[in-house]
Amino acid sequence: MCPVTLRPALPSDLDALTALEQRCFDSDRLSRRSFQKWINRHHDGLIVAQTDQRQLAGYALVLLQPGTRLARLYSIAVDPAQRGQRLGEQLMEAAEDYAHQERRLYLRLEVRKDNQGAIALYEKRGYRLFGLAPDYYEDHQDALRYQKRLHYQPANDAQLHLPWVQQSTPFTCGPACLLMALAALKGHTPDTTEELLLWREATTIYMTAGHGGCHPMGLAIAARRRGLAATVWCNQKGPLFVDSVRDHDKKDVITTLHHYFVKTCKQEGIAVNYQDFTADDLDNAISAGKIVLVLISTWRLDGRKAPHWVAISGNDEECFYIHDPDPGEDQVPLDCQHVPITREKFEQMRKYGQAKLRTAVVLGG
Structure with missing residues (x-):
């Protein structure tokens, strides 16, 4: 085993990291600017391996997804001159330790489909294949997606077969989630x-600002008209989102549409339950094969306190898993799929605004 010191990267490592990246990869390289960004942020997840001769022998970069219990091994590299000394295993162990210390439940990674050496290492360390990303790398090679549970493996590891859809505008999170349900159920x-x-x-x-999002009853009506069974749960009876705007004319528009949605739900036989949709209700819906769309506040994801629709993709004893249709900064689409949120954190996330609005749309085939 190669004797090295594992530590967070320092500003003095920038040149060596950039040179190492050039030696290790022919394409899909991290730029000097990227390394500089993570060093400037004092990100302890950029871990370097330094030899006794003070040479940089490798690094691992672990990113933490805000508001979740998910970490991602964004990149790992070992100097070609240092390979064969189990340095990759040491870096992997350091990456897992860092994610564990940050209370992440999963560490995820991508690996080239033809990189048999790396695949063997990951599988030896207990990583499980859970996805494929076609045409992922610059040379059009596919990527395999692996993940490892860093704490315990729960007995109930239910996960719905729910395709992920990225929203194409800043205001269509609800429709993107409904498209996921239509893909899964129809x-x-x-x-x-x-x-x-x-x-x-x-x-x-x-x-709030800009174009409006979607009303839960509006989503239910649109789902029913496309052949889905739909039920709405909402802990408030009055017009929703009216407090998100100050202009009285805008308040009148939101109120008028709310009354229209209520009337249409009654006409089309869509049940509206004016009560909270509890964690037990969510578990029962998932067990019954339903797709549930939930409105959350993005405060714990990006600090913006915006209303945002997500689709529930699975559950276990500790977490709910979400498909988030809106990748954020430093995220790729795969980072937004089956994202684990602890039940406690999810309870906090699904309260929106001062009135603590909690609403969900339950969909079936």
Whole structure:
């Protein structure tokens, strides 16, 4: 085993990290600017391996997904001159220790489909294959997605087969989630035009700043008209989101649409339950094969306190798993799929605004 010191990267490591990246990879390299960014942020997840001769022999970069219990091994490299000395295993162990110390439940990574050496290392360390990303690398090679549970493996590891859809605009999170449900329950192929049409049917027109998002009853009505069974749960009876705007004309528009959605739900036989949708209700819906769309506050994800629709992709004893249709900074789409949120944290996330609005749309085939 190669005797090295493992520590967070320092500003003095920048040149060596950049040179190491050039030696290790022919493509898909991290830029000097990227290394500089993580060093400037004092990110302890950028871990370097230094030899007794003070040479940089390798590094691992672990990113933490805000508001979740998920970590991602973004990159790992070992100097070609140092290979064969189990340095990769030491870096992997350090990466897992860092993620564990940060109370992450999962560490995820991507690996080239043809990198048999790395795949063997990951599988030896207990990583499980859970996804494939076609045409992921610059040379069009596919990536395999692996993950490892860093704490315990619960007995109930239910996960719905729910395709992920990325929203195409800042205001179509609800329609993107509904497209996921339509793909899962009806086999529909997601389409940007359909996403925008869904938004036109379900929108409140105004909300906070810019275009409005979607009303839960509006989403339920749009789902019913496309052949899905839909039920709405909401802990408030009055007009929703009206406090998110100050202009009285905008408040009137939001109120008018709310009354329209209530009336239409009654006409089309869509049940609206004016009570909280509890964690037990969510577990029962998942067990019954339902797709649940939940409104959350993004405060614990990005600090913006915005209303945001997500789709529930699975559950276990400790976490709910979400499909988030909106990748954030430093994220790739795969980072937004089956994201583990502890039950305690999820209870906090699904309260929006001063009125602590809690609402969900339960969909079936």
